Amino acid sequence: KAGVTQTPRYLIKTRGQQVTLSCSPISGHRSVSWYQQTPGQGLQFLFEYFSETQRNKGNFPGRFSGRQFSNSRSEMNVSTLELGDSALYLCASSLTGRRTEAFFGQGTRLTVV
Amino acid sequence: GENVEQHPSTLSVQEGDSAVIKCTYSDSASNYFPWYKQELGKRPQLIIDIRSNVGEKKDQRIAVTLNKTAKHFSLHITETQPEDSAVYFCAPYSGNTPLVFGKGTRLSVIA
Numbered sequence: 001k002a003g004v005t006q007t008p009r010y011l012i013k014t015r016g017q018q019v020t021l022s023c024s025p026i027s028g029h030r031s032v033s034w035y036q037q038t039p040g041q042g043l044q045f046l047f048e049y050f051s052e053t054q055r056n057k058g059n060f061p062g063r064f065s066g067r068q069f070s071n072s073r074s075e076m077n078v079s080t081l082e083l084g085d086s087a088l089y090l091c092a093s094s095l096t097g098r099r100t101e102a103f104f105g106q107g108t109r110l111t112v113v
Numbered sequence: 114g115e116n117v118e119q120h121p122s123t124l125s126v127q128e129g130d131s132a133v134i135k136c137t138y139s140d141s142a143s144n145y146f147p148w149y150k151q152e153l154g155k156r157p158q159l160i161i162d163i164r165s166n167v168g169e170k171k172d173q174r175i176a177v178t179l180n181k182t183a184k185h186f187s188l189h190i191t192e193t194q195p196e197d198s199a200v201y202f203c204a205p206y207s208g209n210t211p212l213v214f215g216k217g218t219r220l221s222v223i224a
Contacts, residue, residue: 033211042216043157043202056211090156092212099145099164102212104156 002026004093006105013112018079021108023091025072031055031097032074034066037088037107046089049074050097081112115140119203119215126193127223134218136203137185145206146179146186149214152199160201161188193222 005024013019025032034046045058049068066076072093078085088109092102116139126132136146147162163170163177163186170177174193179186186205190197200219204212 031211035214043214045211045213048211056209092157097211098209099206101147101159101162102149104158106156 004091004103004105006089006091006108008108009106011108011110013081013110015081015083015112017081018077019081019110020075020077021089021091021110023074023076023093023105025074025091025093026103029093029095029103030072031094032068032072033092033094033097033102034074034076035090035092036060037090038086043090046076048097055097078110083112086110086112115143115205115207115210115213117203117205117213117215119201119218121218122216123219123221125221125223128193128195130193132188132190132193132197132220132222134188134201134203134220135185136187136205136215138205138207139184140205140207141181141184143184143205143207146177147204147206147212148175148177148188149202149204150199151202151217157202190220193220195222195224198222 031050033048035043048056068074088107090107094100094102144165149157150160151157176189200217202214204214
């Protein structure tokens with residue numbers, strides 16, 4: 001079966017702009033989580049969606065938001081981009097998001113200039 | 114929330130030697146303990162996990178041991194090979210929270 005797909009793979013944006021990233025989970029998976037990965041900070045949890053509802057949120061400013069659609073596809077949005085937002089953004093899908101394996105997408109590499 | 118620490122942050126071993134990475138956590142309600150491996154330029158992937166009613170689990174050259182009393186679990190890799198070089202993340206899970214990862218351990222296997 002198809003894996004987790006993230007689009008686009010690479011993005012270059014200017015400070016102050018906004019960006020939308022997309023994640024298509026494995027068919028049948030209802031949980032989608034988003035992570036920010038930077039060299040010094042590892043995998044930092046952004047938020048988790050389950051059945052179109054945000055179930056958990058990490059410690060990120062309100063500029064970071066997301067949503068999930070009825071087909072479980074998820075998007076995350078970052079508004080008013082800052083240089084420090086440059087990172088690899090990974091999404092992970094799982095059946096329930098609880099005690100089950102998380103499958104990661106290849107990530108979107110965002111560069112803010 | 115869960116406070117997760119991994120040690121060491123970097124580890125270099127000679128090919129054929131063993132490697133051990135330790136993960137400590139704070140939430141005594143944690144009941145699922147996975148390890149993920151991320152090779153350079155690739156996505157993280159689950160390599161082994163253990164549940165709280167089991168003390169040890171093995172899968173070929175890798176094993177995970179759990180000490181719930183001390184609130185830590187460890188990843189053991191025996192007979193290391195160059196392809197084991199990667200960053201390893203632990204993600205102790207408790208109840209109604211999502212997977213929260215440690216900061217990772219960079220393992221280098223020197224041929």
